[in-house]
Amino acid sequence: MALGTSGAESNSTGNSDGKPKGKKRTLGEIIDFCAKAVVMIVGLPIRAAAAIVNQFVANG
Numbered sequence: 001m002a003l004g005t006s007g008a009e010s011n012s013t014g015n016s017d018g019k020p021k022g023k024k025r026t027l028g029e030i031i032d033f034c035a036k037a038v039v040m041i042v043g044l045p046i047r048a049a050a051a052i053v054n055q056f057v058a059n060g
Helices: 002-013 027-057
Strands: none
Touching: none
16 A cells, blocks of 8 residues: 555656646747757767767777
8 A cells, every 4th residue: 555655646746847738839849849859860870870980980
């Protein structure tokens, strides 16, 4: 029973973003999310290639 109580307490305090669950996103927030996703998708292969090249050109 004590475990169930502590689990319920952690769920109620686990929402640290401060936004209500039912809040709709504004257009600016949607554009911001899309821009971050595009940057991550485009940047990931570039970072991976840079890490591989770095292994060949590093001293030692």
